[in-house]
Amino acid sequence: MATVALLDDEAAGADARAVFDEIRAARGTDYVNNFWRALAHDPTLLRATWDRLKDVMAPGALDPLVKEMIYVAVSTANGCSYCVHSHTAAAKTKGLTDAQHGELLAVIGMAMQTNGLVTALQVPVDAAFDAEARGAG
Amino acid sequence: MATVALLDDEAAGADARAVFDEIRAARGTDYVNNFWRALAHDPTLLRATWDRLKDVMAPGALDPLVKEMIYVAVSTANGCSYCVHSHTAAAKTKGLTDAQHGELLAVIGMAMQTNGLVTALQVPVDAAFDAEARGAG
Amino acid sequence: MATVALLDDEAAGADARAVFDEIRAARGTDYVNNFWRALAHDPTLLRATWDRLKDVMAPGALDPLVKEMIYVAVSTANGCSYCVHSHTAAAKTKGLTDAQHGELLAVIGMAMQTNGLVTALQVPVDAAFDAEARGAG
Amino acid sequence: MATVALLDDEAAGADARAVFDEIRAARGTDYVNNFWRALAHDPTLLRATWDRLKDVMAPGALDPLVKEMIYVAVSTANGCSYCVHSHTAAAKTKGLTDAQHGELLAVIGMAMQTNGLVTALQVPVDAAFDAEARGAG
Amino acid sequence: MATVALLDDEAAGADARAVFDEIRAARGTDYVNNFWRALAHDPTLLRATWDRLKDVMAPGALDPLVKEMIYVAVSTANGCSYCVHSHTAAAKTKGLTDAQHGELLAVIGMAMQTNGLVTALQVPVDAAFDAEARGAG
Amino acid sequence: MATVALLDDEAAGADARAVFDEIRAARGTDYVNNFWRALAHDPTLLRATWDRLKDVMAPGALDPLVKEMIYVAVSTANGCSYCVHSHTAAAKTKGLTDAQHGELLAVIGMAMQTNGLVTALQVPVDAAFDAEARGAG
Structure with a gap:
């Protein structure tokens, strides 16, 4: 249950669909997850969020997997269920091992x-x- | 201003002082920071917290610097001022560069x-x- | 799944039912939402909460729609799923447009x-x- | 540093001063703490807050000291520095021993x-x- | 939906099963709740968490029921749905009456x-x- | 006490100084507040934050004062002391009356x-x- 309808490709406007296509290309998958479909009601917000997320999570001084773990840590402390699910899944895609996951949990709990x-x-x-x-x- | 007095070595009991000494040995410094001095009123809690922290933050599947960044992320989302200060300082001691700090901030903000x-x-x-x-x- | 049963009109005592009836009258609907049915186990708490909510959310120096947006903002930062749902719905009832909803989201995200x-x-x-x-x- | 000036008895209006006097009488002290002096800009809010607080914290099915410990627990999780200070002080006034304080801390940390x-x-x-x-x- | 599979007794390793058995013995029931089954992927974390929880929640300077109420208070302010459910249930097992539950809610709300x-x-x-x-x- | 030094105009690099100048022009004051001086260590983050903030807080479907109140509400629930101070001050600059401030507080407290x-x-x-x-x- 969401506070807005999740827009599929047809219901989304052209600007939102363009972002969906960039997400597909960047991730090498046809799947666009619910967060982006909920944001699609406001194409400006969708565009600003995607553009910034792409930059921030790109490889740089920190490894992409490290960035995902930091994301999970913040989302946990904020109690954001969707965010914990989506970024734990992303971390696994980027190579998070079971041992690393266990230590991530232990550090979060300790903190x-x-x-x-x-x-x-x-x-x-x-x-x-x-x-x-x-x-x- | 704290909710308890911070105990110096003299005011702390023998059990608390033993933990202080382990902290000094582990960190190679004579300085024991305020957190431990506040916990010293309850030597059992002090001992349990130090023993567990030492284990959790030790090198393992994750790098100690990565663990400090995760700690900063949780502390930020929880709004714990002391914790942000102490673990940012610890991260710098463990090699956090300015570029890494900048990316850590960007990921926290994005999350x-x-x-x-x-x-x-x-x-x-x-x-x-x-x-x-x-x-x- | 709740930590208490939700009381229907029959299960609720006379004091709770009196509050239910005031809610119905104030909102011009027969529907009493789950929050009040959960509070009905403690008629004193139910009464105090309803009386104060009614006063606080009444038109005054701030517009009722503005008050609902502030409510959504607090509930979001607190991660209260029910509250986000119920006050977003209330805001829509009070005239929240899609453009306003988009800007509300953008300000919350920026903050x-x-x-x-x-x-x-x-x-x-x-x-x-x-x-x-x-x-x- | 506050977002409003703290009103002393002279600066406060008659309605706010009446609440100040009730606080003094209830607590058997001439001292009125900063929270109430900050609220005094809005006598209606001051009155509603004091009236409700007095009822909620009164002896009932739970002991007043237990209520103060619950208050400290909530305030800690919310990171409200002032509230942790004032309700820890209140708990000590109501008999909180050092051993109880230690266990309160341990439960909060565990939770x-x-x-x-x-x-x-x-x-x-x-x-x-x-x-x-x-x-x- | 969890971020890890919940391990039943067969899927859990010997170390995790040993903790499960201690939980059963301590609580006088065959039922092991989902939290422990999720932690079982990391037997070290499972063991450390159970050992510490057992000590912290044991009778001491504070009554076990008081400790459960403090646990509920922290979990509520953190918005941890599972924790609110499990510790409210535990509090009821330890004798929480409806009147006490109502006052607990009122104090949490006030705080x-x-x-x-x-x-x-x-x-x-x-x-x-x-x-x-x-x-x- | 901050986790980084606050950079004055001289210490800041050219890119950061360019943002400082835009802030001065947009606000019609020579004063650049501490937040921007702390961000100046990472000119990319500074630029991205300022550009987005400027867009989000501009007049649109919502009034700028309403946006500031929403900002205060989020910052309060997150316990961000600096943010509460700076956005309450901004709201006053944009016309927040004492009566509106009182109602904002009452709604935040109720929520x-x-x-x-x-x-x-x-x-x-x-x-x-x-x-x-x-x-x-």
Whole structure:
């Protein structure tokens, strides 16, 4: 159940269909997942989101698989069920092994736990962690 | 300002001090950061947290720097200021470059954005993302 | 699947039914949605919630449609699926157009993104944003 | 730094001052904390919040100290620094011992961790947990 | 729909099955819920999670029922649907009455509300709440 | 205290300075706030964020003040202190009155409260809220 209808190729306008075709070409599959079909009601938002996502997730200083794991971590902390599913699936496509998945889960769990402890204790930030004082980037 | 006093070595009990010493040895520094000093009121919790953190963050199927980036990602989505500071500092110690930091930020920002779009649209999970149906791990 | 049974008019007590009837009258429909049926186990909580909701969402300095969009924004950031569905539906009933819905989504996505960037960067608040210093309300 | 000025007794209007006085009487202290002074710009909101808080936190089926611990737990998961500080202080006033504080922290940390694991794994809810099927309240 | 298959006793390895058997013994039931079956892909994570959960939720300075309510509170603020279901069910098993459930809900709702007000107002923490200044634990 | 140094005009590179100048021109002030100075370490991210923000917050189907209130609502639910400060200040610049501010706070508080109640109750979504079934956009 969504808050908008998911648009198939026919229902989507020409601008949205053009993005669908770019997604198909970039991923080497005919399948366009529901997120893009929901965004298709607003072709400007669809276009801006796809263009930016493509750039951000491209290989660079970080490995694409690392980027997917970071995506899963954020989506988990935000409780976004769809995002956890789609980016875990993407990570597997990009080579996530079972051992890596297990360690990803362990780090997420550990981070959630210490986040809670730190917040409940209201630990003040150590001066040693101050990037500005270090003059560093 | 914290919800408990931060215990220095003298104020901490013997059990807490033993953990402080393990932290010093593991990190090759005399400095023990505020998180551990706040936890020292409950030596059992301090011990359990340190033992588990040490295991989880050790090199394994994932690189220690990758683990720190995942930690930063979770802490950011949870809005834990101390955790963002301490694990960004830890990532820099483990070799995070400015270019990697920039990409980490970009992925976190992108994930936050699409998390919001997906949730506002309530996009239903594609059957293609179902691990159980794939019988996969 | 809920953590309590949803009470129909018969199962609900007289106090809860009285609230159901006020909801029907206020909305001009016989339909009482699941939220109220779940709250009906605790008529005091049901009454307090309905009375306050009615006041808060009434026309005032802000337009009722604007209030519904703010409600959707909070519910999205909190990841409350039911709330996103119910208040998006309410916004449509109050006149939300497709173009407005698209812009609402874009603002939510942008806010989520910059929230993440700001938190990962731990940007200190500019003195210029200090209401107390301005002596302003 | 706040988004509104904190109103002292003189700056607050008569309606806000009346609430301040009720807070003083209820707590047996002359001190009115910042939260109420920030809310005082909108006496209706101040009144509604204080009236409801007083009812909700009163002794009932749950002990007032238990209620404060639940409040700390929610505030921690929401990352509300002020709320963690004020309700931890309130819990101490109501008798929270150091041992109880330690266990509260441990439960919060554990819950945060398993919340993360469950969400990253997207574990489907067991039919056994369905209150509706049990016909239970 | 999960991101991993749920392992039954046969599919789980010997180490995971040993944890399953401890869960059965501790709870006096043959039923092992989905969370543990999802974790069984990583027996080390399964073991660490179960061992710690057992310790943390054991009777101590806080009553087991109080601990379950704190767990529900954290899980609610994190929006973890599975966790809310499983720990509400556990709380009922440990004696949560309908009246207590109603008050738990009311406190959670109140805390969520004031968390939002405090954060939107950016109320600065009162010096009176400073545990360090009080030299207190 | 930030995780990166805030770059003044001199320290920022030419690409970042070009964005600073666009911000100055668009806002009719010489002041560039800390967020942009922190992003300036990564001119690509700075450029992408500014370009998109400018488009999204421009007048359109929604009023700019309404957009700022939605931004404050999201930032509040995410607990982003800087964002709440900066967008509350922006909203005041765009005409937010004290009465509107009070109602914004009341709606945010109400939404937070019912989000918590709905999640703790795990209320199933009413079929009546299904946009797909309605064939609606």
